[in-house]
Amino acid sequence: MFQYWDDEKVAFLLGCCFTFEHALLSNNIPIRHIECNTPVYKTNIHVGKQQYLKGR
Numbered sequence: 001m002f003q004y005w006d007d008e009k010v011a012f013l014l015g016c017c018f019t020f021e022h023a024l025l026s027n028n029i030p031i032r033h034i035e036c037n038t039p040v041y042k043t044n045i046h047v048g049k050q051q052y053l054k055g056r
Contacts, residue, residue: 024031
């Protein structure tokens with residue numbers, strides 16, 4: 001992969017909470033899909049709008 005990479009490329013890592021669920025539970029951080037079957041987290045971090053995507 002490194003042979004194709006240059007400074008003009010960006011990457012996004014996508015995953016799900018299953019990969020770090022144990023770490024959250026070990027630190028007493030509740031996991032919504034276990035508590036109420038809704039895997040959604042709210043944040044107070046504002047992000048800038050990018051074309052069709054925007055959020056908070």
